[in-house]
Amino acid sequence: MAERKPGSTGDPVQAALADTIYEGLRDEITDGKLRPGETLSRRGIARRYGTSSIPVIEALARLESTGLVEAEARQAARVRKISLETIQDDYILREAYETQAIRLACDAASVAEIEGLYAMAEAVDACVTAGGTRKAADKTGPRLHWQFHRGLAKISRCRALVRELERIELLRRLQANWYFAPEFPDPPRYHSLLVDAVKDRDPVAADAIMRAHVRNGLEKELLAYRMRMDP
Numbered sequence: 677m678a679e680r681k682p683g684s685t686g687d688p689v690q691a692a693l694a695d696t697i698y699e700g701l702r703d704e705i706t707d708g709k710l711r712p713g714e715t716l717s718r719r720g721i722a723r724r725y726g727t728s729s730i731p732v733i734e735a736l737a738r739l740e741s742t743g744l745v746e747a748e749a750r751q752a753a754r755v756r757k758i759s760l761e762t763i764q765d766d767y768i769l770r771e772a773y774e775t776q777a778i779r780l781a782c783d784a785a786s787v788a789e790i791e792g793l794y795a796m797a798e799a800v801d802a803c804v805t806a807g808g809t810r811k812a813a814d815k816t817g818p819r820l821h822w823q824f825h826r827g828l829a830k831i832s833r834c835r836a837l838v839r840e841l842e843r844i845e846l847l848r849r850l851q852a853n854w855y856f857a858p859e860f861p862d863p864p865r866y867h868s869l870l871v872d873a874v875k876d877r878d879p880v881a882a883d884a885i886m887r888a889h890v891r892n893g894l895e896k897e898l899l900a901y902r903m904r905m906d907p
Contacts, residue, residue, distance in 0.1 A: 690731050697725055697735035705744050705755055706846055708853030716745065716753045742843050744850060758851055763901060767894040770844050771887060773837050774825065778870065778886045779879040780832035789831050790875050796824040797867035804862050818852065824867055828874075851897065855904040860896065 701721070704710045721732045736753050739745035745753045756762070785793070803817045822845055829838045863869075870889065873882035 693725065693727050693731035694734040697721065697731055698738050701735060701739060702744060702846065706849035710755050712755050712850065712854055713757045714755045716755065718752065743847050756850060758854055760898065760901060763851065763897050766844055766847050767890060767897070771890040773840050773844070774890055775883045775886045777829040777832040777834065777837050778874065778882040780834060781828055781874050782877050782879040782882050784833050785831045785874050790871060793827060793871045793874065794868060796820070796827055797871050800824050800867045801865060804866065828870070855900045
């Protein structure tokens with residue numbers, strides 16, 4: 677169940693409806709069923725779910741807090757539009773969160789957790805080698821990739837970092853359904869190298885490797901955006 681924000685309606689029925697609407701719209705946006713810039717009518721959503729406007733307003737407010745939705749006038753909202761600026765902003769935040777997470781993980785990770793990270797990293801690297809991360813119909817690669825990065829963030833023991841990376845991941849899923857980053861080969865052990873730095877308990881090296889990792893992803897995203905806009 678989605679976490680409710682402070683100030684949510686105290687009516688459990690209305691709150692449950694808000695959860696349902698929030699999760700339904702979130703999944704439609706991140707799965708590509710609702711496109712960037714598409715208008716979301718409060719009245720239309722209320723009719724669709726057979727409810728009043730109260731849980732719809734709460735659900736849209738929560739979607740707006742994630743960045744997936746932007747408020748508009750006349751009781752409407754729209755799915756977030758994608759631009760060079762939004763992509764760059766998201767990656768600036770991702771770089772800050774990911775580098776801090778891996779620095780903390782260098783101190784906090786147990787031997788068992790490092791072994792688990794290696795298993796996830798090897799799975800991601802194998803999927804990349806097989807070309808399974810860029811296929812629109814194959815969600816295995818993106819799922820494995822997110823599991824690895826979320827797993828690394830969780831080892832930081834900072835729940836706020838995990839929450840913010842989850843929010844950034846939702847925005848990346850929205851973008852991934854609009855364009856696909858070009859297929860460039862990654863270096864061998866691309867994700868395992870991150871775990872090596874955690875295993876060595878070297879936060880400086882970990883920071884540098886993660887920073888290069890995220891910036892490489894940004895370059896691919898920007899190129900994909902330009903190819904979409906100017907095919």
